[in-house]
Amino acid sequence: EADIYQTPRYLVIGTGKKITLECSQTMGHDKMYWYQQDPGMELHLIHYSYGVNSTEKGDLSSESTVSRIRTEHFPLTLESARPSHTSQYLCASSDSYGYTFGSGTRLTVV
């Protein structure tokens, strides 16, 4: 049973739309992460958070934004989707004992 949940699993959306990818975890982890992964390519960190009200940009520049108002919730928002945002977005959380991945959201912008 997954302890970290991402919704939606798949999303096809038109250019210019605002979207929010949801990520929630029930483990009480302080650290949470968003990665972007194109098919066949490696993960790239785009955002991370070490706790409530703490967010940082990752290694890969992204036009998305994140928020961390509650420990368990770490949504990612694209204000105006573009075809270049088409990718897979993976949420993860961690504590000193381990790392847990969500199942990912595959986003297609048409």
Place this chain on the structure above:
Amino acid sequence: AQSVSQHNHHVILSEAASLELGCNYSYGGTVNLFWYVQYPGQHLQLLLKYFSGDPLVKGIKGFEAEFIKSKFSFNLRKPSVQWSDTAEYFCDVNAPYNQGGKLIFGQGTELSVKP
């Protein structure tokens, strides 16, 4: 179904010992292969990757991995580990062309290196 299996959940070694972490996958098509490391308290970092060519790939920090297509394996190796290699290691198998959007990550192997 596609899957990635990392044989060892927790490996404990002494410094200077040799390391080999197993990774096997089940997928019949062309794949790209990755190993990531997660040091305590940090995010994932890419250790090495294989797309094509020489099946023996070298990564950062003295790590290497060998792709054996006939065995569907991509084992990670290091001749002599250090205490600083203590981390969790993840194998990732990713099809270049979307295979239903499923992310194929191994469950991770925790490596503890004793000084």
